[in-house]
Amino acid sequence: MxxxxxxxxxxxxxxxxFFTLALAGSILLMSVRPLQAQxxxxxxxxxxxxxxxxxxxxxxxxxxxxxxxxxxxxxxLYLDGKLRQWxxxxxxxxxxxxxxxxxxxxxxxxxxSLPLPRANLVDLEYVALSPLGPLAALLGPTPDK
Numbered sequence: 001m002x003x004x005x006x007x008x009x010x011x012x013x014x015x016x017x018f019f020t021l022a023l024a025g026s027i028l029l030m031s032v033r034p035l036q037a038q039x040x041x042x043x044x045x046x047x048x049x050x051x052x053x054x055x056x057x058x059x060x061x062x063x064x065x066x067x068x069x070x071x072x073x074x075x076x077l078y079l080d081g082k083l084r085q086w087x088x089x090x091x092x093x094x095x096x097x098x099x100x101x102x103x104x105x106x107x108x109x110x111x112x113s114l115p116l117p118r119a120n121l122v123d124l125e126y127v128a129l130s131p132l133g134p135l136a137a138l139l140g141p142t143p144d145k
Contacts, residue, residue, distance in 0.1 A: 049126070050126055052094050085098040
């Protein structure tokens with residue numbers, strides 16, 4: 001009988017350090033305050049997309065009268081760095097601008113300086129743009145500074 005209990009005694013002697021380690025780990029985990037969820041910060045606006053379309057009921061001839069001054073003013077905005085890109089829509093329904101503005105209000109102030117909006121011949125729709133936030137997950141945790 002003493003021979004069969006010998007392996008149990010060696011197991012019992014090896015068990016206390018494991019239990020001590022497990023108990024210490026459990027106490028440590030319980031003592032750490034749970035992380036409090038922070039509300040997500042709103043994404044930072046880096047650009048504003050502007051869709052310009054001809055107002056309903058405005059004759060093309062009226063638009064054509066203002067177009068030369070609109071083109072000159074648009075080129076000036078581009079050369080001044082207030083307009084990053086501009087495109088004609090493929091469906092022929094207007095123009096798309098990308099402005100390096102951090103607020104829609106800033107973009108509105110720039111667009112309101114153009115001849116077509118000043119003449120109330122076009123409608124403008126604004127969309128604030130920001131970097132793709134979920135891409136940050138690919139980078140992993142940021143190092144503490």
